[in-house]
Amino acid sequence: MRPLAALCFLCGFFLASTLSEFLGCTPRKSVPYHVGGNIKLFREDGVWNYSTMLLREDLGLLFLGAREAIFALDINDISSKKTQVYWNVTEEKQRECTYKGKNADTECRNYIRVLHKMDDNRMYVCGTNAFSPTCDYMTYAEGQLKLEETQGEGKGKCPFDPFQRHSSIMIDGDLYSATAINFLGSEPVVLRSSLTAIRTEFKSSWLNEPIFVHMDVVRESENSSDGDDDKVYMFFSENAVEYDFPSKLMVSRVARVCKGDLGGHRTLQKRWTSFLKARLDCSVPERSLPYIVQDVFLLQHSDWRKSIFYAVFTPQSGSSDVSAVCAYSVPSIGNVFSKGRYKTPVTVETSYMKWVMYTGELPVPRPGACINDAVRKLGIESSLGLPDKTLQFVRDRPLMDEVVQPLNRKPLLVKKGPMFTRIVVDRVTALDGQSYDVMFIGTENGFVQKAVNYDGEMVIIEEVQLFQSPEPVKILRLSSNTSQLYAGSETGAVQMALSECGRYTSCVDCVLARDPYCAWDPTAALCTTLSSAHSTSDTALIQSVKDGNAFLCPKPVIVKPENYTLIPGNNINLRCQSDINLAQMHWYFNDQPLNTSDTKYFFYSEGIMILDVSAADEGQYICQAVEQVKGQQYPRTVAAYHLQPRIEVTEPPPTPLPTEGPVVTPEVTPDRGPTRGEESPLLPQSSSERGKLVALQVSVALVSLLLVSLLLWNVHRGHFPLLRCFGARSPRRSGLGQAQSLSANSHQVPFQAKVSSEDKLLVTPSNCNASNNHSSGDSAGNRNHCPSPRVVSPMDVFKYINDESEI
Numbered sequence: 001m002r003p004l005a006a007l008c009f010l011c012g013f014f015l016a017s018t019l020s021e022f023l024g025c026t027p028r029k030s031v032p033y034h035v036g037g038n039i040k041l042f043r044e045d046g047v048w049n050y051s052t053m054l055l056r057e058d059l060g061l062l063f064l065g066a067r068e069a070i071f072a073l074d075i076n077d078i079s080s081k082k083t084q085v086y087w088n089v090t091e092e093k094q095r096e097c098t099y100k101g102k103n104a105d106t107e108c109r110n111y112i113r114v115l116h117k118m119d120d121n122r123m124y125v126c127g128t129n130a131f132s133p134t135c136d137y138m139t140y141a142e143g144q145l146k147l148e149e150t151q152g153e154g155k156g157k158c159p160f161d162p163f164q165r166h167s168s169i170m171i172d173g174d175l176y177s178a179t180a181i182n183f184l185g186s187e188p189v190v191l192r193s194s195l196t197a198i199r200t201e202f203k204s205s206w207l208n209e210p211i212f213v214h215m216d217v218v219r220e221s222e223n224s225s226d227g228d229d230d231k232v233y234m235f236f237s238e239n240a241v242e243y244d245f246p247s248k249l250m251v252s253r254v255a256r257v258c259k260g261d262l263g264g265h266r267t268l269q270k271r272w273t274s275f276l277k278a279r280l281d282c283s284v285p286e287r288s289l290p291y292i293v294q295d296v297f298l299l300q301h302s303d304w305r306k307s308i309f310y311a312v313f314t315p316q317s318g319s320s321d322v323s324a325v326c327a328y329s330v331p332s333i334g335n336v337f338s339k340g341r342y343k344t345p346v347t348v349e350t351s352y353m354k355w356v357m358y359t360g361e362l363p364v365p366r367p368g369a370c371i372n373d374a375v376r377k378l379g380i381e382s383s384l385g386l387p388d389k390t391l392q393f394v395r396d397r398p399l400m401d402e403v404v405q406p407l408n409r410k411p412l413l414v415k416k417g418p419m420f421t422r423i424v425v426d427r428v429t430a431l432d433g434q435s436y437d438v439m440f441i442g443t444e445n446g447f448v449q450k451a452v453n454y455d456g457e458m459v460i461i462e463e464v465q466l467f468q469s470p471e472p473v474k475i476l477r478l479s480s481n482t483s484q485l486y487a488g489s490e491t492g493a494v495q496m497a498l499s500e501c502g503r504y505t506s507c508v509d510c511v512l513a514r515d516p517y518c519a520w521d522p523t524a525a526l527c528t529t530l531s532s533a534h535s536t537s538d539t540a541l542i543q544s545v546k547d548g549n550a551f552l553c554p555k556p557v558i559v560k561p562e563n564y565t566l567i568p569g570n571n572i573n574l575r576c577q578s579d580i581n582l583a584q585m586h587w588y589f590n591d592q593p594l595n596t597s598d599t600k601y602f603f604y605s606e607g608i609m610i611l612d613v614s615a616a617d618e619g620q621y622i623c624q625a626v627e628q629v630k631g632q633q634y635p636r637t638v639a640a641y642h643l644q645p646r647i648e649v650t651e652p653p654p655t656p657l658p659t660e661g662p663v664v665t666p667e668v669t670p671d672r673g674p675t676r677g678e679e680s681p682l683l684p685q686s687s688s689e690r691g692k693l694v695a696l697q698v699s700v701a702l703v704s705l706l707l708v709s710l711l712l713w714n715v716h717r718g719h720f721p722l723l724r725c726f727g728a729r730s731p732r733r734s735g736l737g738q739a740q741s742l743s744a745n746s747h748q749v750p751f752q753a754k755v756s757s758e759d760k761l762l763v764t765p766s767n768c769n770a771s772n773n774h775s776s777g778d779s780a781g782n783r784n785h786c787p788s789p790r791v792v793s794p795m796d797v798f799k800y801i802n803d804e805s806e807i
């Protein structure tokens with residue numbers, strides 16, 4: 001265990017240092033999974049795939065669609081199930097499905113994929129139903145869920161294949177869906193299931209092997225000065241037609257249709273006459289193929305012109321581990337469709353088709369435009385009256401030449417690490433009266449990143465582990481009403497509060513978090529959640545989200561030093577740990593910075609070790625966590641110690657080995673087998689014990705030598721300062737890093753074990769251990785969470801290994 005960690009630390013070091021430095025963000029704090037604490041969990045035995053959700057704030061319920069089941073959960077505590085209804089596939093359906101070559105246990109089941117509220121308060125539900133999509137109505141009455149068993153047709157509304165992505169939305173009683181309409185999953189449609197169903201053409205110029213991601217409606221007809229129509233926007237990725245690229249190239253798209261579209265009269269009969277699409281750009285500052293949209297959230301404003309689509313993107317090649325968030329204003333998308341130029345296919349060398357900008361005359365009315373007052377003036381009341389010329393144009397040229405650019409023409413957030421999967425956004429009014437958009441971004445390893453962009457500065461306030469095992473977040477929902485976030489995965493559904501201000505334990509912590517939900521209340525000495533009542537009445541509250549100005553805070557309480565007895569020749573361990581990933585740890589000895597190049601000090605993530613202490617080491621040691629925000633440094637004393645010589649009194653001679661005491665290595669990860677104290681790796685060992693280990697040491701030495709040479713090579717290459725480790729993923733004790741609790745903790749920790757001079761330590765920062773297989777992304781920007789390890793010579797490394805537990 002130990003040596004693995006040590007070796008992987010070295011190899012992680014090597015990898016991290018060869019990665020190019022990238023503009024990236026590290027969450028300020030990492031909150032480990034803690035069910036019952038920050039997380040409420042729902043899962044039912046034997047049921048999986050919790051990936052469809054419907055929030056019913058009116059009923060106080062969250063409806064959760066899973067495999068062959070729909071649950072009604074208490075919206076305030078989803079671990080409390082109100083009722084449920086099963087919708088199993090029949091044996092007959094399952095048999096048919098398996099005859100067609102599908103897997104009985106996975107594919108030939110009923111996955112609930114569509115769940116919407118109807119205007120009459122009922123709900124509309126569709127499931128894949130063993131590759132035979134079926135829809136039904138569901139009612140919730142007297143605490144019971146009931147399916148009406150109408151066996152409605154689900155083709156085109158719900159995918160056949162449970163592994164295929166799709167999207168749908170209920171607008172004014174009509175279901176709009178984007179999915180494959182056939183068994184093979186090869187015929188994609190965007191369908192409105194109204195009295196006269198309207199859908200897309202089966203043409204690759206319309207949809208070319210799309211992966212549907214999201215749909216939303218924007219009520220652009222409200223108070224429209226030109227009698228415009230509401231628009232339905234949809235987001236997907238598909239194979240590009242507009243690039244000369246040797247292999248398949250995916251691009252992200254946004255498309256839209258007009259809600260009032262009734263199809264054409266002769267041309268485009270029962271087809272969209274308003275289906276237009278454009279490329280959606282989100283360029284990260286590294287050379288790469290176009291990024292692929294994975295999820296979209298519409299942050300609605302009462303004035304639709306101020307509404308914003310937030311989208312997460314991931315690379316298409318898989319070669320990179322950088323995800324991005326881009327935001328698009330609704331008018332910027334609308335303008336591309338209403339004012340932009342079109343692309344047109346031209347034939348090059350007889351068979352090959354190339355898409356170029358269309359430069360000819362446009363028919364009137366404008367192809368793909370919604371029916372507005374100007375069109376009505378031409379005597380055209382609906383799309384049925386549109387002239388053939390307009391319809392033929394849009395049938396053959398649904399792709400716009402212009403590209404939809406994100407706000408500020410660049411991503412809001414770019415982050416290395418586990419891929420982003422889903423996003424929701426909340427608009428929060430801070431104490432300064434301004435609104436900020438707080439993003440909650442789900443990742444492929446079961447975390448959510450909480451991030452805000454302050455005038456171009458991206459701040460990840462924290463990352464919270466939602467699921468115990470590293471599994472993708474498949475759905476995210478946010479309720480402003482309950483101030484809760486809901487997430488689903490294949491194995492469960494969880495709920496967390498949008499903010500837990502109580503986690504910030506001091507004023508400096510509360511202010512530097514820059515969490516717009518939270519402010520410091522100096523009278524109560526608490527970090528409290530801002531409510532609308534607060535923001536007007538209580539001017540004493542302290543918050544500084546834009547600047548993170550912690551000088552607004554009252555003077556902190558001075559940390560009382562702990563007394564340690566100095567026994568010459570011993571090693572002494574002074575603990576100091578911060579839960580802030582971005583903080584640098586600074587040590588002072590009698591008010592002077594500790595000489596970091598002095599080999600008698602060993603720095604590691606949980607403190608320092610002073611080797612072979614002497615009378616000269618007597619004095620005061622102070623450890624500070626220094627956070628840098630907007631160029632300003634904020635030091636905070638985390639721990640203080642006073643080393644005193646032994647006072648000769650009549651106390652019994654010190655026991656050679658304090659039984660619970662000798663915590664020697666910085667192994668604090670709680671769930672990691674026996675405590676180090678029991679192993680006492682630092683204690684002098686008999687030579688026979690050591691002999692047993694020689695063989696093991698030699699093998700480790702060989703591997704180490706290889707790694708160390710890589711390491712040294714890196715050091716020489718000047719990569720050293722790029723080392724980024726991440727406490728991020730290793731679960732830690734909650735509450736660490738608070739000055740008070742830390743100094744309390746350290747009471748149990750000090751050890752003073754006598755060691756011979758050769759018995760040195762291989763101190764592996766446990767936070768950097770390599771079991772963090774998903775954490776590579778946190779490396780960027782994580783300045784000094786881990787110790788800046790001193791350069792150790794290979795020989796030192798071998799000498800340090802003196803115990804099996806180190807190997």
Ligand SMILES: *[C@@H]1O[C@H](CO)[C@@H](O)[C@H](O)[C@H]1NC(C)=O
Pocket residue numbers: 048049111162163490491
């Ligand atoms: C359903 O969940 C199981 C268990 O996690 C998973 O193996 C399976 O792939 C999921 N099925 C779908 C269709 O996502």
Ligand SMILES: *[C@@H]1O[C@H](CO)[C@@H](O)[C@H](O)[C@H]1NC(C)=O
Pocket residue numbers: 057058481
């Ligand atoms: C929001 O919650 C309150 C109770 O906390 C409830 O009275 C209100 O109806 C809810 N709003 C909506 C839109 O459901």
Ligand SMILES: *[C@@H]1O[C@H](CO)[C@@H](O)[C@H](O)[C@H]1NC(C)=O
Pocket residue numbers: 046068086087088
């Ligand atoms: C449906 O399946 C669930 C578990 O998969 C089972 O508990 C339930 O009894 C089944 N219901 C019916 C009606 O077969």
Ligand SMILES: *[C@@H]1O[C@H](CO)[C@@H](O)[C@H](O)[C@H]1NC(C)=O
Pocket residue numbers: 222223302303304
């Ligand atoms: C539309 O106009 C009504 C009344 O004039 C107003 O109350 C409402 O806020 C307006 N809506 C929008 C989106 O501007």
Ligand SMILES: *[C@@H]1O[C@H](CO)[C@@H](O)[C@H](O)[C@H]1NC(C)=O
Pocket residue numbers: 561562563642644
């Ligand atoms: C530490 O020792 C000093 C005297 O050297 C004493 O005044 C102080 O109270 C002691 N502190 C604690 C916490 O015991």
Ligand SMILES: *[C@@H]1O[C@H](CO)[C@@H](O)[C@H](O)[C@H]1NC(C)=O
Pocket residue numbers: 595596597598599
């Ligand atoms: C720090 O320690 C190194 C090595 O012991 C020594 O050479 C150097 O002079 C010291 N620096 C200071 C400022 O004391």
